[in-house]
Amino acid sequence: MQDLEKILENNNVKPTAMRLLVLQFLLDKKVAISLTDVENYFDKSDRTTLYRTLQTFVKSELAHKIEDGTGIPKYALCEENCHCEIDNDLHLHFRCTNCNETVCITDYKIPTISLPKGYIAEDVNLVVKGICDKCSHN
Amino acid sequence: MQDLEKILENNNVKPTAMRLLVLQFLLDKKVAISLTDVENYFDKSDRTTLYRTLQTFVKSELAHKIEDGTGIPKYALCEENCHCEIDNDLHLHFRCTNCNETVCITDYKIPTISLPKGYIAEDVNLVVKGICDKCSHN
DNA sequence: ATGAAGAATGCAACGGAAGTGCATTAATTA
């Protein structure tokens, strides 16, 4: 549990109460989380604080922001030693159209993308939509 | 110019004035277009009509809808004989962080994605962010 | 040709979510 504090401090984020709670929440939930998800979970807290907490996590490379095609940004904790670098850390995201959850498929890295001349890639975002493991078994 | 009517009719869309104009606009613009883009261009027309026009185009497989990571849906005309099918028609999209334009890179198809057991892919969305051809030359 | 049915359009309003400014509170440090 004090691990949480260390995680934050390792990323130069001051461990406030709210940040610890949000971090815990992200750790528990195995899926990518929207601001609204967090807001609903922490009933008493202010949306703006949560909003900025997530921003802080992303900026300090503790979490990454996911655009899963819904238009609603989702957040998930980075893997160990992740710097969200192209060619190294980019994995794909899977959004289930049944349960509507988005998960990181970290075991499957994104293949190298070839681009026409003149195009410079800085970030790659790959979202697969379909039926997830859980839902395909029911 | 009457070609436009044929395009619509081939896709079972009645060629109304507004639809012809929007189709023309999509043809002219080489980049993916948001609802707001269309709205700004056709100053006199109603947002809802344009909204529904785009929906109609997507439903009739005349255009495809693009989530480019901005959260704002974009639209672009499909290629000839496109049915937006996985494995056949899916191409990648490139969003330039400089000019903020999103283009279809139709020449580069999306490589086959391998997924963990139990996951069923229905749609794949690949967005590369970076500097586009135009902007990298300046 | 005319009236009825259906499709397209236009207007107004709603709702969700991101984002910002500013005052307040908490924490840090000199």
Added chain:
DNA sequence: TAATTAATGCACTTCCGTTGCATTCTTCAT
């Protein structure tokens, strides 16, 4: 302990997508 900085909470704005409903236009059968 005072002063500076960071974090939080509240109110408000803005932006878009979306929907409901009334109105106009089109089509088609009588």
